[in-house]
Amino acid sequence: MLLAYRTALASPRVRAAAIEATEFPQLADSMDVWAVPRVVVNGVPQWDGSVPERVFLDRILAPTFA
């Protein structure tokens, strides 16, 4: 979660939200949340689990989004 917050603080184009899955079950279901942390970018589920900063950047800046 902290990497997402750090990324948002480093770029005005990025916003980052933690979403407590059990409090928003319908939203979590719609994003196929089975494990946490689950990372969703622009409404599209991407991956589960924590990753290093470089990998995090690789993934959120993948051609799908950039």
Place this chain on the structure above:
Amino acid sequence: MAIFRPDDEARVRGVLDALERPVELLVALGPEETPLAGARDVDFGAETVRVAEQLAALSAAVSCRVEDEPPGFDRYPAIAIRPSGEDAGLRYYGLPWGYELGSLVGGVVEAGKLQPSLSEESRERLGSLELDLAIDVFVTPT
């Protein structure tokens, strides 16, 4: 009931002492409390306010404000972590509790830094970003 155990509270006070600028916690309660199935009468909005207020009480640099439906929120209850009182796009949706209390504290610590924690290389890569990104991270308190 305190949100931190005494030893944890002392540690959190310590990390908040390092804040280089003020951080505001804006709690958005939403239009009305909607009980969740199986929630057993937990008032998530009131609990979220309690967490934010108790966290703010640990540092003069952290403040807390509560509104019903401020702009910029998708769901409720929620907390915006606002460096120098400005919206930087940081949100916590739901009640931050258990393990996830650390995410809220960590967000406050990051927002309180004058320079982003990301590496210079990462910041350069973000500088070439040509569209907006919304990163949602689903978490649970355990």
